[in-house]
Amino acid sequence: MKTSLIIPAYNEEKGLPLVIEDYLDKVDEIIVVDDGSTDRTLEVAKKYDVKIYKHETNKGKVAALRTGVEHATGEIIIFTDADYTYPAKYVPDFVKEIKEGADLVLGSRLENIKNMPFLNRIGNRIFSLLATYIGCINITDSQTGYRAFKRDMFDKLNVNAKGLEFETKMTVRAAKHGYKIVEIPIEYRGRVGKSKLRPIRDGIKMFFALCSVAYSETSLLAKMIMIPSLFFILIGLITGSISIYEKIMFGVLSHAYYPILTTFLILIAVQLISVGLIIDYLTKKLDRIEEKLSK
Numbered sequence: 001m002k003t004s005l006i007i008p009a010y011n012e013e014k015g016l017p018l019v020i021e022d023y024l025d026k027v028d029e030i031i032v033v034d035d036g037s038t039d040r041t042l043e044v045a046k047k048y049d050v051k052i053y054k055h056e057t058n059k060g061k062v063a064a065l066r067t068g069v070e071h072a073t074g075e076i077i078i079f080t081d082a083d084y085t086y087p088a089k090y091v092p093d094f095v096k097e098i099k100e101g102a103d104l105v106l107g108s109r110l111e112n113i114k115n116m117p118f119l120n121r122i123g124n125r126i127f128s129l130l131a132t133y134i135g136c137i138n139i140t141d142s143q144t145g146y147r148a149f150k151r152d153m154f155d156k157l158n159v160n161a162k163g164l165e166f167e168t169k170m171t172v173r174a175a176k177h178g179y180k181i182v183e184i185p186i187e188y189r190g191r192v193g194k195s196k197l198r199p200i201r202d203g204i205k206m207f208f209a210l211c212s213v214a215y216s217e218t219s220l221l222a223k224m225i226m227i228p229s230l231f232f233i234l235i236g237l238i239t240g241s242i243s244i245y246e247k248i249m250f251g252v253l254s255h256a257y258y259p260i261l262t263t264f265l266i267l268i269a270v271q272l273i274s275v276g277l278i279i280d281y282l283t284k285k286l287d288r289i290e291e292k293l294s295k
């Protein structure tokens, strides 16, 4: 089975040559996608026997990965980063797993996790818990950028995501569609070259990416039950705050029934969320069993 390695690169003139040299003898084809870099990334890539594609402007990592997949000719596709964080020595293990029947192999960053920026580490934990819940299988690193899969699966999954949520969505969709996922523990090296992480901007992006995964993967019935509960919580918070404000400022409550109303609204909301979560979990389990049976 032919292997194609895809390296998305945005201003990685330092890391890219190290990455290419690391992987050259491990795969059949290397595709570098220069994502509108303004440094010498393109010139550096041209020194090697690799296929190069260039975005005229910076379109983001996911767009770069898609360009790579479009031009890949292998049946097995491997993603890695251009910052020298993912060691090439695991490629034979990835390929072996695929040949033995895995559809998606994830390089799970369990060793030297301290090399990952703090914010990324927290986000990654939350994303992995969410993926474990949604996919109904244990996932330790849903966001890893080091992964191998069958091209056929990628085309069928048709992952609809552009940002940080891409890797997690791909992982949970594969799990939900009954594809076999295998995790291989890998060592994570410290990055070469400048990090592009900006804590506040990326923290906000991560929050929305999490909401996007949670929302798109929750069953419709569960959504219909849980969404009204957000409304109840909001009203409950308002009546509760008014009660506390009146008690502190005036010592008496002019709306004496507000505390009871608050308790009532919050209790209903908690009940609705619990029922929604149970329905969602059962739906996911049933969907997964159905997908497995239909394969």
Ligand SMILES: Nc1nc2c(ncn2[C@@H]2O[C@H](COP(=O)(O)OP(=O)(O)OP(=O)(O)O)[C@@H](O)[C@H]2O)c(=O)[nH]1
Pocket: 007, 008, 009, 010, 011, 012, 035, 058, 059, 060, 061, 062, 064, 080, 081, 082, 083, 117, 120, 145, 191, 194, 195, 196, 197
């Ligand atoms: N951040 C970023 N990376 C891109 C983009 N386009 C391609 N990439 C590549 O995608 C890969 C992952 O990006 P990284 O900047 O390493 O992101 P990260 O691993 O989450 O964070 P740091 O390594 O701490 O910077 C690298 O190989 C980048 O060169 C882009 O628009 N933004």
Ligand SMILES: [Mg+2]
Pocket: 081, 083, 085, 191
């Ligand atoms: Mg990185």
